[in-house]
Amino acid sequence: MTMNENAIAILGGTGDQGLGLALRFARAGRSVVIGSRKLDRAVAAVKKVVSAVPGADVTGFENAEATMRAPLVILSVPFEHTIATVKGIRASLAPEQIVVSMGVPLATAIGDRAARTLGVWQGSCAELVAALVPPGVAVVSAFQNVSAHRLQALDDPVECDVLVSGEREPRQRVMALCELVPGLRGVDGGPLENARIVESLTALLIGLTVRYQVPEGFGIRFTGLPAS
Ligand SMILES: NC(=O)c1ccc[n+]([C@@H]2O[C@H](COP(=O)([O-])OP(=O)(O)OC[C@H]3O[C@@H](n4cnc5c(N)ncnc54)[C@H](OP(=O)(O)O)[C@@H]3O)[C@@H](O)[C@H]2O)c1
Numbered sequence: 001m002t003m004n005e006n007a008i009a010i011l012g013g014t015g016d017q018g019l020g021l022a023l024r025f026a027r028a029g030r031s032v033v034i035g036s037r038k039l040d041r042a043v044a045a046v047k048k049v050v051s052a053v054p055g056a057d058v059t060g061f062e063n064a065e066a067t068m069r070a071p072l073v074i075l076s077v078p079f080e081h082t083i084a085t086v087k088g089i090r091a092s093l094a095p096e097q098i099v100v101s102m103g104v105p106l107a108t109a110i111g112d113r114a115a116r117t118l119g120v121w122q123g124s125c126a127e128l129v130a131a132l133v134p135p136g137v138a139v140v141s142a143f144q145n146v147s148a149h150r151l152q153a154l155d156d157p158v159e160c161d162v163l164v165s166g167e168r169e170p171r172q173r174v175m176a177l178c179e180l181v182p183g184l185r186g187v188d189g190g191p192l193e194n195a196r197i198v199e200s201l202t203a204l205l206i207g208l209t210v211r212y213q214v215p216e217g218f219g220i221r222f223t224g225l226p227a228s
Pocket of ligand 1: 012013014015016017018019035036037038041042075076077078079081084085102103104143144145146147148149202217
């Protein structure tokens with residue numbers, strides 16, 4: 001199988017956040033590969049994308065197959081399913097691929113509140129993913145603070161800064177990806193260990209949506225950054 005260098009695979013692209021990213025990347029003209037545990041769910045998500053973005057270049061496969069079809073693979077599953085999902089695609093990953101961790105260790109994983117996070121031994125969901133992927137595969141943390149609702153509102157800009165953390169070269173590639181979505185701006189979040197700060201911000205944002213009664217979700221903006 002030849003890998004399409006333009007493609008972006010989204011595992012769990014059947015869910016709210018993954019589908020939102022799929023819609024946005026498809027609209028930007030990128031080739032999107034939706035992964036799911038079940039082929040029929042992936043195919044149903046493909047239909048949703050094509051219906052919202054006529055002419056979209058989007059295909060659907062089971063997660064392991066989707067992983068082999070793109071240089072960049074976004075993990076879009078709830079935190080508590082991260083380990084099983086990464087173990088399920090481990091044999092499909094090859095050196096030079098980039099895995100983007102978007103997961104947040106929300107305390108909902110143990111039945112507690114979404115506005116709290118759990119302690120993760122490795123420091124963050126992204127560092128947990130980094131401990132699981134084969135050698136040569138880069139892990140980058142991004143998109144945790146972006147609202148699924150706002151991603152899916154295709155006619156509006158998303159208006160959010162995206163802190164991107166990981167090794168320099170893959171980090172820059174994921175920062176460039178942010179610019180495909182109107183309103184998103186990639187911000188250099190430094191090394192992967194900073195993911196623990198970024199992930200906990202999501203719990204804070206969820207609390208804000210409740211206190212300010214904005215179910216569509218908030219974005220975050222940094223001021224004073226030099227234009228890139
Ligand atoms: N929703 C948001 O606004 C938001 C914002 C920022 C970050 N995030 C992060 O983005 C990720 C996805 O969020 P989401 O809201 O899209 O989640 P979700 O809709 O609850 O789930 C996403 C996908 O995960 C897969 N999944 C569900 N149960 C699973 C299991 N037992 N084992 C393996 N895979 C399972 C499902 O895909 P299949 O059934 O097709 O396999 C599902 O469609 C999470 O890590 C979340 O923290 C979400």
